[in-house]
Amino acid sequence: MTATRLLRYPFVALVLAAFALPPVWLLLSSLKPELEIFAWPPTVLPSAPTLDNFRKAWLQDHFAGFFLNSTFVAAVSSAISVAISVMAGYALAKFRFAGDTFFFLLIMSALMIPLQIILIPIFLVLRDLHLLNTLWGVILAPAATPTGVLIMRQYIRGIPDSLLEAARMDGTSEWRILWRIVVPLSLPAIATLTAFSFVARWNDFLWPFLVINDRSQWTVQLAIASNVGQWDINWPRLLAMSVLSVIPTFALFVTLQRFFMSGMMAGATKE
Incomplete structure (x- = not known):
């Protein structure tokens, strides 16, 4: 050695x-x-x-309701984000149309815009749609991300065109090609994107803080922050809530670990 x-x-x-x-x-x-x-x-x-800290946090502070709110927000937002990213990535990777490069660069340019610049415009849009103080306002605002489109486009580009052309020659529609061929072959990238999206939505504090006023609509992060007061901090419940908040993301990573690691390796080697 x-x-x-x-x-x-x-x-x-x-x-x-x-x-x-x-x-x-x-x-x-x-x-x-x-x-x-x-x-x-x-x-x-x-x-x-x-386990008294956990019991008080779960029952007395109604953490169970906040836990369900965050689960709903993270799961639905991730599903919407993955669906949009898969469809947009497939279109940008396998179709040639006027302005395809322009649209791709336009989507990627959103990565260069700081979130602080668009906070007020998005907030006003949510207000006009009457989505303030609702979980749907938290879900829809960050649902579609340029990062997800980039990940899916780069991965789908590696799927052989001959495979898709053979399906078209057999009379398969584009929707069936997407959901029966492209999606199964892209599971590593989809799992990676799902993990990223779920963790981001689960840990998000800014959008729930801006959108939600009603305590019954709080997410986990708002509930955790409520234990930090101006003069004191409820450390036992803060620690218990923090441990409970880690469980879903840990379970998701363990479940998707095989796909997640293969997706990361594929993303590092594909053009």
């Missing part, structure tokens, strides 16, 4: 520890009573683990 490899293992261990320590500390601290959270010297393992 070379000296370089011997030095590599401690470095990798330090990097893993740096990434693993915050979530592990968060989980262990959420199982402690408030006095033990701020005990000095600090303790790693709770002396008397308790």
Whole structure:
């Protein structure tokens, strides 16, 4: 074993520890009573683990309702984003029409526009559509993203044109080609986009904060932020809510891990 490899293992261990320590500390601290959270010297393992923080957060603070709101927002917004990105990516990758390059560059130019510039125009559009203080206002505002269109276009370009032409010669419609051929072959990219979109919508604080006023429509991030007051912070419930908020994104990544990793590798090698 070379000296370089011997030095590599401690470095990798330090990097893993740096990434693993915050979530592990968060989980262990959420199982402690408030006095033990701020005990000095600090303790790693709770002396008397308790689920009381989770019970109070779930029942007394009605976190279950906020959890369902975020799940609805993230799932529906991700489905809309993926559907739009797949259709737009297919059209831009496999069709040649007047202005196709212009439309692609126009969509990509949205990546260069800071979100702060378009906050007020989008807010006014939502107001005119009577979508303020509704979950649909949170869902529709960021549903279509140029990043999703770019990911799907680049991946679909790698699907052989001969395969699609053979389907057209058999009389298959473009819709059936898209959903029966292109979509199954693009599952790694779709899974990657789904993971990105779901995590972004689940962790989004800005749009729910701007759109929603009614507490019953709060998402998880608004509920977590409500524990941070001007004079004090409810640390036990804040930690418990933070742990609960990680569960859906962690479960999604574990479920889509195989597709996610293959999609990332394909995106790194395809033109």
